[in-house]
Amino acid sequence: MRDSKVAVVGAGYVGLTTAACLASLGHEVVCADVNRAKVNALCRGETTIQEPGICELVVDGLAAQRLKFVLGASAAIPEAGIVFLCVPTPMGPDGAADLSALESVVTELRRGLLPDCVVVNKSTVPVGTAVRVAGLLDRADVAVVSNPEFLREGMAVRDFLGPDRIVIGSDDPDAAKRVAALYGNLSAPVLLTDSASAEMIKYASNCYLATRLSYVNTIAELCEHLGADIGDVTAGMGYDPRIGRSFLQPGPGWGGSCLSKDTHALLRVAEDAGCGFPVLRAAIDTNVHQHDLVVDKVRQAVGGRLAGVRVGLLGLTFKAGTDDLRDSPALEIADRMAAEGAELVGYDPAVDGPVPGATDRVQVAETAYHAAMGAAAVVLLTDWPEFRGLDWDRIAGLVAGRSVIDTRNLLDPLVLHRAGLSCLRIGHPAPDEVGLVR
Incomplete structure (x- = not known):
């Protein structure tokens, strides 16, 4: 199934954990980042964050050819049925979330996404961002889903693979179910909203x-x-x-x-x-x-x-x-x-x-x-x-x-x-x- 081909944009705490854990669940994952040194290190199985269990998952994913790292978001999406956005949303000078990195990635990807693709906001974003992303994409054939992360640093792998809940939000029920299916092997309550x-x-x-x-x-x-x-x-x-x-x-x-x-x-x-x-x-x-x-x-x-x-x-x-x-x-x-x-x-x-x-x-x-x-x-x-x-x-x-x-x-x-x-x-x-x- 095409939905088993997943792209993850961003290889920070959330992105790398998401990519490595989804690969461990059997999906084919391509993870992209803009930092060349980080991508090169990850291709060698060298992780750039201190997180228990993440290095082993990366090495296993590479060995099984279910996990790949590439430079630049566009390189991750050619075959992806589902694309996770895991980019920073830091606090801006006025206290609001700075969505410039997210908006830049969405603008870069919008023409390269496959028809019927699902774009998933994993980054923490203000209410209304999914609607804004859909507007930036301007693709009636691409659905947008919000799937917030609840990962504690130092326990991120454990939290991803043993979550207390999985929250998936979309105005497109079919798209929400497709994202939920990625977590099908995990035993946790799933809230579709x-x-x-x-x-x-x-x-x-x-x-x-x-x-x-x-x-x-x-x-x-x-x-x-x-x-x-x-x-x-x-x-x-x-x-x-x-x-x-x-x-x-x-x-x-x-x-x-x-x-x-x-x-x-x-x-x-x-x-x-x-x-x-x-x-x-x-x-x-x-x-x-x-x-x-x-x-x-x-x-x-x-x-x-x-x-x-x-x-x-x-x-x-x-x-x-x-x-x-x-x-x-x-x-x-x-x-x-x-x-x-x-x-x-x-x-x-x-x-x-x-x-x-x-x-x-x-x-x-x-x-x-x-x-x-x-x-x-x-x-x-x-x-x-x-x-x-x-x-x-x-x-x-x-x-x-x-x-x-x-x-x-x-x-x-x-x-x-x-x-x-x-x-x-x-x-x-x-x-x-x-x-x-x-």
Whole structure:
């Protein structure tokens, strides 16, 4: 069947995962990207993102001749019955999603698409984009479908092959069913809906999660003021089936490539529609406030001023399990401290060295111990499990100060106390006079 011949435009986190996983399901997939070096590496089976399982799927797909990588979108579509668009839709200066890359690809492809082809928006796009894409294509014989992704970085392969739901939206029921058939071997609920609803589902989901995180961060702040313990509070909340346990972990603020841009994009969509969204605005403002709170904790721990103070950072990526630095709360907090004159040395297991445009204000260290050396305070910003197993006695002998600010509540405060260090956590009472915490 022609529908088993699939083109994927874009080889980033979403595109590469989509291409490799569809190939693993038995489809013939051609994946295109504009970056020649990336395409050449992928043709050799060398993946360009850190994602568990993706390298194996790429190698297997190449070996089975079900997966191919090409340069340029036009080279991917000559035989494709279904074309996935997985291109970046970053936040523009006004907060709205920047659709220029998507529109450029659609314009490039419109005359080369086979008759009766289906174009699938996999990128996160505002409501109404499917209609706009159809207008740009200007092809009555080509249907447009919205099939939003729900992939977590660090778990993308698992999420694709074991999804909790598959959402497919189109005003053409036959086209929607054709896309649904690609996922036929997966066991998951399939929601067939209109394109506007599918586009809204993606934004509504991500913005709800961001709001939930902002809520729990505010509860954590309140716990600190009132002497309550956020760990016990969220445990008690999580037993309620109406609430559940996910996204109840306080931290330094949310970030990453999705939540930041999607919250701003939906807020802009709501404003353009004349619909106020004060809850979402408050969630964004609360996240900014959370960055300030962490900087305040560090400032207080080093005596009230950051100017000229050396601070060691553990973690630079936006979360553990990925090498993604985009909109990382760790880097946002680092930038704020650097603006006050702090000297920053940071370590992250997934960051081998300086990344221009991302780590410019941080000296990237080879190990956690190098980051801690001579630091007036150590700040844990990313929840890499290996940080819990560090030799804290060794770190205590390297640092100049005694304070460790654990913004992820990852560390065992008793272990640090035995090493002579004080552990300041999010949403927990401050260490008492003997350095212990509840």
